[in-house]
Amino acid sequence: NKLKFRFVLFDIWFSSKENMCHIKVTHEKDFICALKANRLVALSEEDYQNDRFISIEDLSWQEENMFTVWLKDVPFPVLIVRQVFVNKDGSTGILYLACSDTTVTRELILATYQNRWPIEVFHKSLKQNAALGKAPVRRVTTQNNHVFAALYAFFKLECLKMKRHLNHFALRAHLYLKATRVAFDELQALKAA
Numbered sequence: 435n436k437l438k439f440r441f442v443l444f445d446i447w448f449s450s451k452e453n454m455c456h457i458k459v460t461h462e463k464d465f466i467c468a469l470k471a472n473r474l475v476a477l478s479e480e481d482y483q484n485d486r487f488i489s490i491e492d493l494s495w496q497e498e499n500m501f502t503v504w505l506k507d508v509p510f511p512v513l514i515v516r517q518v519f520v521n522k523d524g525s526t527g528i529l530y531l532a533c534s535d536t537t538v539t540r541e542l543i544l545a546t547y548q549n550r551w552p553i554e555v556f557h558k559s560l561k562q563n564a565a566l567g568k569a570p571v572r573r574v575t576t577q578n579n580h581v582f583a584a585l586y587a588f589f590k591l592e593c594l595k596m597k598r599h600l601n602h603f604a605l606r607a608h609l610y611l612k613a614t615r616v617a618f619d620e621l622q623a624l625k626a627a
Contacts, residue, residue, distance in 0.1 A: 441466050441535075443550040451507045454534070458510055464535040466547050471530060475503035475514065490514060490530050502536050515540045556588070559602040564588045 442457050442465040449467040457465045471491040476482035482504035493501055493514075501514045512532040519527050533543045560566045564587040569580035591602045598605065 440464065441533075441546055443467070443547060445550075446470055449532070451505065454505070454508050454512075454532075458534045464533065466531060466533045466543055468547075469505075469514070469530045469532050471528065473530070474506040475501075476506070477501070477503060479504060479511070491528075498540055500540050505532065510534065511536055513538065513543070515543050517544055555602075559591065560584060560588050563591060563602045563606050 442463055444453070444465065444467045446468045449469055454465065454467070457463050469490060472489045474487035475490055475493070476487050477493075481487070487506050493503075495516050502511050503514055504511055512534050513536045515531050515533075517529040517531065519529070521527055531543055531547055564584040566581065566584040569577065571577050571580055591605060594600075594605050595602060600608070
């Protein structure tokens with residue numbers, strides 16, 4: 435394909451050794467992905483060849499350090515960084531990221547990985563709020579129409595989001611509440627008649 439990109443970004447669900455090798459070895463591209471804390475790494479190529487591994491969380495992490503390591507069963511080195519953040523509820527979260535390009539900075543890895551979040555929001559909203567996957571259609575024309583309608587609905591939600599300063603899920607809840615009230619009022623009018 436002729437798309438130009440520097441990194442393939444993916445989360446923990448897709449951070450298998452097969453995916454990493456497929457991207458780096460087969461396609462000769464670099465990736466940034468999240469890793470689980472118990473993922474095993476070797477600190478040197480010699481440790482890798484002698485099967486001496488430790489988990490990522492057991493590395494001697496400091497505030498902003500990075501490690502060049504060999505993930506178990508992954509035949510090339512990766513750069514690993516850790517990001518510590520505070521959640522809205524006050525709890526602390528830790529995110530471990532691996533990058534197959536060992537020449538980049540920590541800041542570039544963190545900033546690049548953050549670029550995938552709006553795409554996650556887009557996919558989630560397209561599926562849950564615009565009902566992309568809920569079309570009982572079989573013909574190509576009707577499938578195309580449904581995809582177009584879902585994308586158009588997402589576009590309309592984006593316009594409302596900017597106008598009302600609410601996210602898609604809050605807008606959806608507001609619309610459902612309004613529709614329920616109108617339906618209830620109509621039901622009351624029918625009962626009274």
